[in-house]
Each structure stands twice: as C-alpha cells, then as structure tokens.
Amino acid sequence: MDADKVFRALGDPSRRKLLDLLCERNGQTLGELCNHLDMTRQSATQHLGILEAASLVSTVRRGREKLHFINPVPLHEVYERWVRKFERQRLSLLHDLKTELEGDGQ
C-alpha cells in the first residue's frame, strides 16, 4: 500500500465525494457518478483514475460500461498504521496542549 497516494487521493473534495457516492451505491458507472457531480465526464475520469491508482477504487468493465467499486482496504490500513498512532496518544497530547495553553508549562 502506498500511503502517500492514498492521502493525496483523499486530499481532494471531489474525490471524497466520489467515494461517498460509491458508498451510497457501490458499482456505479462513470455516467451515473457524473450525474451527481458538477464537472465534465473527463474530469471525473481523472479523479477516478487517481482513486484507482491509490487502490481506493477498482473497476470492472461490463460491455460499454465501466463499474466502479470501493476498495476499503487502503483506507483501513491508513487508519491502522497512521491514525491509530495519534489516537493512542490522544489524551496525553491533549493534556500537553491544555497545560501549555494554560501557561503551566513555564
């Protein structure tokens, strides 16, 4: 898993919206997804390509259509390997911050 690609892919609101749409109904075609987006089909294709390069989306061709499916694994791995590190220290980090903001750190 390329954590950098995943984070970059998630950094754009249009791409997060695409994931949201697929979360509502998995397996949508490019055209279906475009109906809910305020951009051209070509732009959406680029975003989906970035999501696919990050393995967040996988595609299957069905005739002249292309179906898009969420792959939740990279998101889960990013959470496990990165977010949880901060989560584990969450309370102590909050404590650092609070005491410093209160001026007790002098």
Next chain:
Amino acid sequence: MDADKVFRALGDPSRRKLLDLLCERNGQTLGELCNHLDMTRQSATQHLGILEAASLVSTVRRGREKLHFINPVPLHEVYERWVRKFERQRLSLLHDLKTELEGDGQ
C-alpha cells in the same frame, strides 16, 4: 471543524512528517523541527501554518521561540465522521468487490 482543510493538510508528506515529529516529542520549536526536515525554515513555516489553519497544530510563544503542539481532536473527528462510515461497511464493500472481480455479478 473544517474537514476539507484537515484532509488537504494531511495530503502532503512533509506535513505528515511534521506531525510524526511532534508525535515523537510534543512542543518542539520551529528550529528543532527544521533539523529533521530537508527544506528551508521558511518552507517549514508555511507547512506549519497550514497544519495550524486546520487546527491540527497549536502554537505557544515562549520568548523568541514558538512551541508547536499536536491537537489530536480534528484527526479524531475526521475518523469518527468520515472513515468510520466506510469502516462500518467494510466487509460488505469488500464482498461487492470480490464477487464482481470473480465475474459473479453478471
């Protein structure tokens, strides 16, 4: 919380490294952080500004120094409000993907 700012801020590897450094030792000065980065102080300042705008980092002035502290709250909120949505459906999404890749979706 501005989820967009948080995701954008996390989209850059240098900024994730800054958070990593602060996770190792909270409350570091700009100069200390720069010792571990391969960029000028001014660039680091910009990155820290973006992290601060996303409320991922809070700062406290101490004399001529500026101390940087992680604020874990936005990260936690992003996880709660966004990542968990996918996490909840993780197994069913994986099932969709698997059956489609196997060609059972016809």
Next chain:
DNA sequence: TTTACATGCAGTTAAATGCCTGCATATTAT
C-alpha cells in the same frame, strides 16, 4: 449497417502549490 451511447485519450490553460531568496522584527546573551 447505421445510429446512439459509454468511455478513452490528447492537448490547453488558469490557478494552486511548494520551494526558494532576501530582508525585517523581536528576543536573548555578552
């Protein structure tokens, strides 16, 4: 086979990004 539909691909462009240099300001130490 002709027409309509769904997607692919190339090239352009405006804006955003990330990095830099140079100088200014503020604080501490001598």
Next chain:
DNA sequence: ATAATATGCAGGCATTTAACTGCATGTAAA
C-alpha cells in the same frame, strides 16, 4: 549597546493540479 539567535513576512519561480475542449474508440440497439 551590540551581537547572536529565533522567527515573521514579502515576492518570485517552477511544477503540479484540476478543470476544460475536441476528437477517437468501442459497444449496443434499431
């Protein structure tokens, strides 16, 4: 007061990004 240190701020520049237009290809339906 002077020098050294830590950070702030402004501007420039190359690259990347995200959007578009226009045309090509492949598939399904009439």
